[in-house]
Amino acid sequence: MPVVSMTVNGKPASADVEARTLLVQFIREQLGLTGTHVGCDTSQCGACVVHVDGRAVKSCTMLAAQAEGAEIVTIEGLAKNGELHPVQAAFREHHGLQCGFCTPGMIMTAVDMIRRKPDLDEETVRDELEGNICRCTGYHNIVKAILAASREMR
Amino acid sequence: MSDAASGEGIGQPVRRKEDFRFITGNGHYTDDISRPRQTWAYFLRSPHAHARIKSIDTSAAEAAPGVVAIFTGRHVADDGLGGLICGWTVTSKDGTPMKVGRHPILALDTVRYVGDHVAMVVAETLADARAAAELIDVDYEALPAAVSLSACQSAGAPQVHPEAPRNTCFEWELGNKAETDAAFAKAGRVVKLDLKNNRLIPNAMEPRAALGEFDKGTGIYTLHTTSQNPHVARLVLSAFVGVAPEHKLRVIAPDVGGGFGSKIFIYAEETACVWAAAKVGRPIKWTADRSEAFLSDAHGRDHLSHAELALDKDGKFLALRVKTVANLGAYLSTFSASVPTYLYGTLLSGQYDIPAIHVEVDGVYTHTAPVDAYRGAGRPEATYLVERIVETAARETGIDPAELRRRNYIRTFPHQTPVIMNYDTGDYEASLAAAMEAIDYKGFPARKAEAAKRGKLRGIGFSSYIEACGIAPSAAVGSLGAGVGLWESAEVRVNPTGNVEVLTGSHSHGQGHETTFAQLVASRLGVPLANVEIVHGDTDKVQFGMGTYGSRSGAVGMSAIVKALDKIEAKAKKIAAHLMEAAVEDIVFENGTFTVQGTDKSLAWAELSLAAYTAHGFPSGEIEPGLKEGAFYDPVNFTFPAGCHICEVEIDPDTGIVKIAKFVAVDDFGTVINPMIVEGQVHGGIAQGIGQALLEHGIYDVDSGQLITGSYMDYCMPRADDLPSFDLGFTTTICPSNPLGMKGCGEAGAIASPPAIINAVTDALGIRDIEMPATPARVWTALQSATPRAAAE
Numbered sequence A: 001m002p003v004v005s006m007t008v009n010g011k012p013a014s015a016d017v018e019a020r021t022l023l024v025q026f027i028r029e030q031l032g033l034t035g036t037h038v039g040c041d042t043s044q045c046g047a048c049v050v051h052v053d054g055r056a057v058k059s060c061t062m063l064a065a066q067a068e069g070a071e072i073v074t075i076e077g078l079a080k081n082g083e084l085h086p087v088q089a090a091f092r093e094h095h096g097l098q099c100g101f102c103t104p105g106m107i108m109t110a111v112d113m114i115r116r117k118p119d120l121d122e123e124t125v126r127d128e129l130e131g132n133i134c135r136c137t138g139y140h141n142i143v144k145a146i147l148a149a150s151r152e153m154r
Numbered sequence B: 001m002s003d004a005a006s007g008e009g010i011g012q013p014v015r016r017k018e019d020f021r022f023i024t025g026n027g028h029y030t031d032d033i034s035r036p037r038q039t040w041a042y043f044l045r046s047p048h049a050h051a052r053i054k055s056i057d058t059s060a061a062e063a064a065p066g067v068v069a070i071f072t073g074r075h076v077a078d079d080g081l082g083g084l085i086c087g088w089t090v091t092s093k094d095g096t097p098m099k100v101g102r103h104p105i106l107a108l109d110t111v112r113y114v115g116d117h118v119a120m121v122v123a124e125t126l127a128d129a130r131a132a133a134e135l136i137d138v139d140y141e142a143l144p145a146a147v148s149l150s151a152c153q154s155a156g157a158p159q160v161h162p163e164a165p166r167n168t169c170f171e172w173e174l175g176n177k178a179e180t181d182a183a184f185a186k187a188g189r190v191v192k193l194d195l196k197n198n199r200l201i202p203n204a205m206e207p208r209a210a211l212g213e214f215d216k217g218t219g220i221y222t223l224h225t226t227s228q229n230p231h232v233a234r235l236v237l238s239a240f241v242g243v244a245p246e247h248k249l250r251v252i253a254p255d256v257g258g259g260f261g262s263k264i265f266i267y268a269e270e271t272a273c274v275w276a277a278a279k280v281g282r283p284i285k286w287t288a289d290r291s292e293a294f295l296s297d298a299h300g301r302d303h304l305s306h307a308e309l310a311l312d313k314d315g316k317f318l319a320l321r322v323k324t325v326a327n328l329g330a331y332l333s334t335f336s337a338s339v340p341t342y343l344y345g346t347l348l349s350g351q352y353d354i355p356a357i358h359v360e361v362d363g364v365y366t367h368t369a370p371v372d373a374y375r376g377a378g379r380p381e382a383t384y385l386v387e388r389i390v391e392t393a394a395r396e397t398g399i400d401p402a403e404l405r406r407r408n409y410i411r412t413f414p415h416q417t418p419v420i421m422n423y424d425t426g427d428y429e430a431s432l433a434a435a436m437e438a439i440d441y442k443g444f445p446a447r448k449a450e451a452a453k454r455g456k457l458r459g460i461g462f463s464s465y466i467e468a469c470g471i472a473p474s475a476a477v478g479s480l481g482a483g484v485g486l487w488e489s490a491e492v493r494v495n496p497t498g499n500v501e502v503l504t505g506s507h508s509h510g511q512g513h514e515t516t517f518a519q520l521v522a523s524r525l526g527v528p529l530a531n532v533e534i535v536h537g538d539t540d541k542v543q544f545g546m547g548t549y550g551s552r553s554g555a556v557g558m559s560a561i562v563k564a565l566d567k568i569e570a571k572a573k574k575i576a577a578h579l580m581e582a583a584v585e586d587i588v589f590e591n592g593t594f595t596v597q598g599t600d601k602s603l604a605w606a607e608l609s610l611a612a613y614t615a616h617g618f619p620s621g622e623i624e625p626g627l628k629e630g631a632f633y634d635p636v637n638f639t640f641p642a643g644c645h646i647c648e649v650e651i652d653p654d655t656g657i658v659k660i661a662k663f664v665a666v667d668d669f670g671t672v673i674n675p676m677i678v679e680g681q682v683h684g685g686i687a688q689g690i691g692q693a694l695l696e697h698g699i700y701d702v703d704s705g706q707l708i709t710g711s712y713m714d715y716c717m718p719r720a721d722d723l724p725s726f727d728l729g730f731t732t733t734i735c736p737s738n739p740l741g742m743k744g745c746g747e748a749g750a751i752a753s754p755p756a757i758i759n760a761v762t763d764a765l766g767i768r769d770i771e772m773p774a775t776p777a778r779v780w781t782a783l784q785s786a787t788p789r790a791a792a793e
């Protein structure tokens, strides 16, 4: 079995894994970081989104081996020094979550979205969320939270 | 400072206590929990909609790497386990009980839908279990399947269960046939409509999962599972399936990622995991992948109906006649028989004074996944029927749709409908008026004309809905066939340091109980919100509870907490009276402080809590040490949330794409504890309703019984860019039947919105009906065959 090594949330992580191991399995099962979720098997729902070298990636759609040497950030690594990331804080402030299952993926997607498009408007946010499914919120408050965070981070 | 003043009390948009763990990735959903020496289960499922199992050869699979054990229906039967049950018995109009087909946990000799459970492989890893399942050799004799809802009752249709001739589980009726027929005979006008209520697949984002464990030393089984009602699961698993005695079985529903009904039910996989954990002597984990969820979660809706509404010449409703065929799928699920009967027929009066109603419902088996409660459960189907036929009546009589509704609203309360329900309070006119104002109904013709200039078709649709929530008075549901009572329990434990734990039988899987329940307790006891912990979802901690569905957690679950708090206050006052040497009647409790009326003597909450446990000098026999009280609350009536949703759509005639231009919802939920959370519930419900109306459809191939919409590539979930932002409003009448005056808000959006949308789409297209979901293809096809009016604009 190949050894894969990467940096996860600022710490080195490496393990012997079967070649077919997905990045999300590596994160959840090898590293025990269960904040990243699996909501589908067709790369549609976005519950598994993490950052790979700063970009939002569906970790169910990438092999752990492909992340060799990469810099990974998961939802657990987003808050810095005990302080919530502005997107995390905005989700709470604007009630952008109910059951919380889609939330880690939504937040990781949103952070990347705001980085790429600092001048977000509602339509753009809705377009950009195409790859993230939420069954609880109707997206209304997720959109509100992302717009609020993007304004704050400007 | 009182809690209301500090922004934590009832009616305040308090930010959720539970959010921190979810936004930081620290939630604990079932699949996040692992145990040492844990094994993995994988279920081999039927590839056929209907087949006889001639033989199952597991020998090659047993020899495969990593395999720990393989179980089939034979093992389950040999162990004496019972099958899965339906907890509600419906009686047919001829007086016979519903005809129940056996529902084994793993199939014995017949499989009845694609995805039916054939064998369970337990292995060291999930990959091992999956690989071994491929090696199981099942010799099937494929049989013809009854898939079509309209054809499954015909003479030659393949039979799902020998117990149910013509695939008919029950032929139920409600209301007064003779009075209804008489009213139709003298009606000035009769409006008729055939309707389909499309099959939906719930799709909570967290797939179902289970972790079964067995402790050899104590003989105790533990099941972590994705449940909306862990106590009901334990009761069914012990009393009916016979996995273990109730006191030797602990069921824990930790963080649960959405339910919408689909996690109420007791399923084969969870049952098999906890049962087999003792057999293999190791913990067993199972998590559905999304494909399995599509195949085997209980689906929702799926009705075919014919409705007739009788009106007099002034547009006053005289009678409603309904005939519905409701798909139950291949097996009865936990509450499936109640959904198209008592949760459906009883709501057919809508918000209207209809003197006579008669409804007949045939519940039928087909070779498809079981159908049970999905957000709204029966009430969306009733509302869709009523609001579609009322809108059609408005168009056919030429009376403005708002005006026709107004002429028929119930205006005096209590109001006894012809279909069991006794509406306690409401003001339907108020929510209609507020919704019309919010959407600017007067301005609609101008908006329509402006859209036409851009080549777009604009339409508007109303929905005046009512639902029966706060489920439900135990005596009432018992008389209607329920196998359970539908009260709720609560226990309030005050610790010596004054902080409070509240154990509730309700279960939160997104509803925010940790916040709203704490708001209630904090404001009542005058303690900070942070000092209140809500405990739920564990049968070892909470003695019993009926769980969360049917918008019952506020009206029933919180009422139980109120009752327990009443007892806490009574006992605390007794202690305070003793400590301050005063009469109990003179003790006043306000903002967390006990005072003796007319004196400056006072005692803070924390002092009293400590004194309750030190118990020094309590007069023996008169005051017991401690401060902990429990209560069971059984509601005296259903609650009746109601309101008006209005939708405006714009259709592109070139593509058939329906865009929701405006969506207004005005709801009356009675007392609102936390408006932020209530609005969130409405948003989510409307999104699911829009999904039903425009996007979602569970489709089986009518010949093979294969699920065609078995993934997110084929089943169209509402995404952010399919939906608008919503415009919400509230009107309030206080529910008289529970102490807080709450009605419930969890299902309103899903109940009210589909007819509003379809009324708007048919208005825009100038047609009588269009099937849900009104996909671009259906809309475009309708346009091609529509009158030139629609095409030319």
Ligand code: FES
Pocket: A037, A038, A039, A040, A041, A042, A043, A044, A045, A046, A047, A048, A049, A058, A059, A060, A061
């Ligand atoms: S789990 Fe990765 S997209 Fe659904």
Ligand code: FES
Pocket: A096, A097, A098, A099, A100, A101, A102, A103, A133, A134, A135, A136, A137, B205, B257, B258, B510
């Ligand atoms: S909050 Fe439940 S799926 Fe989004």
